[in-house]
Amino acid sequence: MYVYDQFDQAMVDARVAEFRDQVRRRLEGHLSEDQFKPLRLMNGLYLQLHAYMLRVAIPYGTLNSAQMRMLGQIAAKYDRGYGHFTTRQNIQYNWIRLEDAGDILADLASVGMHAIQTSGNCIRNTTSDQWAGAAADEVADPRPYAELIRQWSTFHPEFCALPRKFKMAVIAAEADRAAMRLHDIGIRLVKNAAGELGAQFYVGGGMGRTPMIAPPIRDWVPIDQFITYCEACLRVYNRHGRRDNKYKARIKILVHELGAAEYTRQVEEEFAHLLSQGIEPPAAELARIAAQFTDPPFETGLPDSMDLADPAFARWVRVNVSGHKAPGYAVVTVSLKPAGGIPGDASAAQIELLADLARDHGFDELRVTHTQNVVLPHVRKADLYAIWQRLEATGMGSANIDRIGDIIACPGLDYCSLANARSIPVAQAISARMAAREDEIGELKLKISGCINACGHHHAGHIGILGVDRKGVENYQLLLGGSEGADCSLGTITGPGFDEEGIVGAVETATEVYLARREAGERFLDTYRRIGMAPFKEALYG
Amino acid sequence: MKLLTGNDLKSGAVIWWDGTGWSLHVEQAADVGGEGDVIAAREGAARRVVAAYVVEAEGTPQGPRPLHIKERIRAIGPTVRPDLALRPADPALGEWVI
Numbered sequence: 115m116y117v118y119d120q121f122d123q124a125m126v127d128a129r130v131a132e133f134r135d136q137v138r139r140r141l142e143g144h145l146s147e148d149q150f151k152p153l154r155l156m157n158g159l160y161l162q163l164h165a166y167m168l169r170v171a172i173p174y175g176t177l178n179s180a181q182m183r184m185l186g187q188i189a190a191k192y193d194r195g196y197g198h199f200t201t202r203q204n205i206q207y208n209w210i211r212l213e214d215a216g217d218i219l220a221d222l223a224s225v226g227m228h229a230i231q232t233s234g235n236c237i238r239n240t241t242s243d244q245w246a247g248a249a250a251d252e253v254a255d256p257r258p259y260a261e262l263i264r265q266w267s268t269f270h271p272e273f274c275a276l277p278r279k280f281k282m283a284v285i286a287a288e289a290d291r292a293a294m295r296l297h298d299i300g301i302r303l304v305k306n307a308a309g310e311l312g313a314q315f316y317v318g319g320g321m322g323r324t325p326m327i328a329p330p331i332r333d334w335v336p337i338d339q340f341i342t343y344c345e346a347c348l349r350v351y352n353r354h355g356r357r358d359n360k361y362k363a364r365i366k367i368l369v370h371e372l373g374a375a376e377y378t379r380q381v382e383e384e385f386a387h388l389l390s391q392g393i394e395p396p397a398a399e400l401a402r403i404a405a406q407f408t409d410p411p412f413e414t415g416l417p418d419s420m421d422l423a424d425p426a427f428a429r430w431v432r433v434n435v436s437g438h439k440a441p442g443y444a445v446v447t448v449s450l451k452p453a454g455g456i457p458g459d460a461s462a463a464q465i466e467l468l469a470d471l472a473r474d475h476g477f478d479e480l481r482v483t484h485t486q487n488v489v490l491p492h493v494r495k496a497d498l499y500a501i502w503q504r505l506e507a508t509g510m511g512s513a514n515i516d517r518i519g520d521i522i523a524c525p526g527l528d529y530c531s532l533a534n535a536r537s538i539p540v541a542q543a544i545s546a547r548m549a550a551r552e553d554e555i556g557e558l559k560l561k562i563s564g565c566i567n568a569c570g571h572h573h574a575g576h577i578g579i580l581g582v583d584r585k586g587v588e589n590y591q592l593l594l595g596g597s598e599g600a601d602c603s604l605g606t607i608t609g610p611g612f613d614e615e616g617i618v619g620a621v622e623t624a625t626e627v628y629l630a631r632r633e634a635g636e637r638f639l640d641t642y643r644r645i646g647m648a649p650f651k652e653a654l655y656g
Numbered sequence: 657m658k659l660l661t662g663n664d665l666k667s668g669a670v671i672w673w674d675g676t677g678w679s680l681h682v683e684q685a686a687d688v689g690g691e692g693d694v695i696a697a698r699e700g701a702a703r704r705v706v707a708a709y710v711v712e713a714e715g716t717p718q719g720p721r722p723l724h725i726k727e728r729i730r731a732i733g734p735t736v737r738p739d740l741a742l743r744p745a746d747p748a749l750g751e752w753v754i
């Protein structure tokens with residue numbers, strides 16, 4: 115895992131001191147809210163529905179136990195005892211006092227964390243595959259490259275006032291576990307026939323009010339030029355992005371309006387120019403970073419067999435535990451989605467327990483997933499039972515990963531000032547009603563957003579739900595057929611929306627259609643793709 | 657009727673203009689009529705409130721009830737965490753919000 119050097123630490127410490135002073139000046143009246151707002155947003159501090167909300171960056175979702183423990187301590191000390199893990203692999207606190215903001219940032223800095231660029235029209239936290247470094251199917255660990263992007267993009271003077279926010283993802287496997295093509299820039303690391311590493315670029319994806327799947331714009335960028343290529347992509351966007359219209363300002367609109375071919379042509383031209391400028395970070399810097407992402411000291415000769423006599427444990431292993439590249443090890447995905455619970459919320463005690471588990475059983479490593487769960491990436495299979503027992507005892511033992519209860523839900527109208535409708539109660543009602551049928555239904559990814567901004571990825575759900583405001587009353591549109599994976603697709607709206615109770619019934623009806631019509635081995639998504647929308651519409655609207 | 661609401665600068669807490677100052681409790685909110693923007697500007701400049709805005713409400717025997725669900729949720733707290741509500745023990749809260 116990457117550990118801050120003196121430069122990283124000095125930058126973050128300086129930012130803490132600067133923000134402390136800005137808060138002081140605001141409280142003493144030397145700064146107006148209009149002057150202060152952009153400053154607090156640069157430090158991840160929003161004013162939300164109930165209070166200030168602080169969004170803390172978790173770079174590419176990776177953190178160690180000391181960092182996770184600090185997140186729990188912040189929840190206990192400065193918030194109301196919990197935090198909310200987000201679809202950007204970050205964490206948000208909902209009840210922050212402005213007076214405490216400087217102390218919180220100082221506490222974060224003490225463990226190599228910050229909230230820089232978690233808001234505003236800049237390059238946000240780069241996301242990645244939560245199984246990075248553990249997955250057998252990756253061609254390389256994507257995190258050193260995501261870390262290099264973090265260092266390149268942090269405080270990048272040219273890209274701190276982009277037309278709109280900018281999100282990047284880096285993966286290194288055919289399987290896409292990071293919704294890569296739904297990012298402004300998605301990068302897949304690949305190897306060529308000679309075994310050299312390069313980067314495929316997908317540009318112009320995103321969700322929100324105009325969802326788009328990023329088209330591929332280059333199959334191969336040599337890895338020692340990939341930051342230069344990122345810079346070229348950003349430059350063309352920064353030059354031509356629509357600053358006149360917030361709703362058309364994302365790069366996806368530019369790529370769409372110019373056409374992928376013309377956008378690519380301009381990027382290539384810029385790339386050729388930039389190559390002559392020598393802006394790529396030195397190879398030694400990448401090597402310095404990569405040296406911190408070596409494998410932990412895996413033991414050899416460990417058994418792969420487990421005692422699965424306890425049926426509840428066996429089910430959890432089947433659903434939440436995945437293969438690891440090292441024999442005798444496994445990847446554990448801890449579900450933060452108990453039936454009827456709030457997706458992505460974790461109490462201070464739960465967060466600290468996750469830190470303990472990483473320390474005791476997981477080479478001190480944790481990951482946050484874009485599906486609002488937490489991963490222990492390197493666990494000995496022999497330790498799984500002990501881990502499961504501790505998770506069970508603290509309400510984190512749900513065996514439902516990628517099942518209908520593993521719902522992505524944005525904060526919605528319960529917390530978010532931009533929301534049209536509540537997301538969380540809908541998620542709670544669906545997960546409570548469908549929990550007993552999860553095994554019967556199998557893989558089904560359900561995603562809920564409380565408004566068109568789509569933080570809950572509803573476009574990419576096998577079943578998606580979008581909350582809308584119909585004359586002051588919450589209403590919910592149903593979408594079917596989305597996917598964020600390698601088979602990326604956007605969901606289609608079924609028809610007229612439903613009220614809060616009706617949307618829960620509509621989800622159940624859609625699953626009934628699937629169960630009645632599925633063929634052997636088909637997931638919900640496969641059946642939908644084969645039979646199309648008509649049978650679902652018929653069942654939903656008669 | 658019209659209410660003026662915003663957030664406390666230091667704590668971020670949701671507050672309501674009660675005619676002479678700010679209250680955490682919507683039932684104490686005053687009808688600001690056409691004065692909302694003037695009060696908001698004055699109070700904002702004095703750093704007693706941030707992001708203040710006027711909302712429509714109806715009068716009820718229990719006090720003012722904002723017309724839009726968003727402000728009713730602001731008044732009480734997240735519907736999914738009744739334990740964090742201003743009056744956690746009040747079983748009528750859910751009905752009041754929804």
Ligand code: SF4
Binds near residue numbers: 532533534565567
């Ligand atoms: S999708 Fe809308 S309601 Fe949900 S968190 Fe994003 S902005 Fe808020």
